[in-house]
Amino acid sequence: MPAFPPDTDPLKTGPSEPGSFETGQSRLLRGPGEQRRFGAALAPALPHATVLFLEGELGAGKTTLTSGLIEALGFDGPVTSPTYALIHAYPTPVGRALHVDAYRVRGVQELYELDLEDLIAGSRLSVVEWGERLYADYPDAPILRLEHLEGEEDLRRVTRIR
Numbered sequence: 422m423p424a425f426p427p428d429t430d431p432l433k434t435g436p437s438e439p440g441s442f443e444t445g446q447s448r449l450l451r452g453p454g455e456q457r458r459f460g461a462a463l464a465p466a467l468p469h470a471t472v473l474f475l476e477g478e479l480g481a482g483k484t485t486l487t488s489g490l491i492e493a494l495g496f497d498g499p500v501t502s503p504t505y506a507l508i509h510a511y512p513t514p515v516g517r518a519l520h521v522d523a524y525r526v527r528g529v530q531e532l533y534e535l536d537l538e539d540l541i542a543g544s545r546l547s548v549v550e551w552g553e554r555l556y557a558d559y560p561d562a563p564i565l566r567l568e569h570l571e572g573e574e575d576l577r578r579v580t581r582i583r
């Protein structure tokens with residue numbers, strides 16, 4: 422697969438554009454570098470307060486994709502898994518980027534106690550892992566599924582499922 426061009430927006434460009442990434446489409450990404458570049462390619466044209474949901478088992482490459490995205494917004498530093506802190510906030514020149522792991526949040530009530538809705542509304546971008554309970558609240562937010570491929574340690578598949 423050719424490297425994903427960093428100056429296109431695969432979620433927003435039209436179906437005839439080479440960089441488009443429509444619901445139902447998949448990409449195979451070989452190695453963490455390609456995973457990051459794919460994330461970076463998603464960044465430029467996402468409107469303010471975009472929510473992007475990620476699904477995928479441990480090690481599927483969620484943090485790697487997210488780091489590409491957040492670095493592409495201009496954050497210059499390490500992007501790490503939010504598994505323990507639940508929410509990481511990264512300042513970027515175009516606004517705050519959130520990386521949320523909703524897995525250990527017990528219920529919708531607790532999500533609201535975290536003021537997640539307000540945090541999201543005030544952020545340039547919110548990448549939310551394990552956020553199924555929020556899918557109905559953000560019906561326009563794209564959902565990407567990340568998968569390991571059997572016997573292919575250096576490959577991941579990313580599919581836009583909404």
Ligand SMILES: Nc1ncnc2c1ncn2[C@@H]1O[C@H](COP(=O)(O)OP(=O)(O)OP(=O)(O)O)[C@@H](O)[C@H]1O
Pocket residue numbers: 450451452453455456477478479480481482483484485486502504574575576577
């Ligand atoms: N496309 C890829 N091909 C091969 N390896 C990859 C790819 N993307 C990421 N990796 C590697 O897979 C490992 C897990 O990636 P990452 O930490 O991003 O996964 P994760 O889904 O965030 O995991 P967790 O849920 O445990 O935080 C890392 O070593 C990363 O470098």
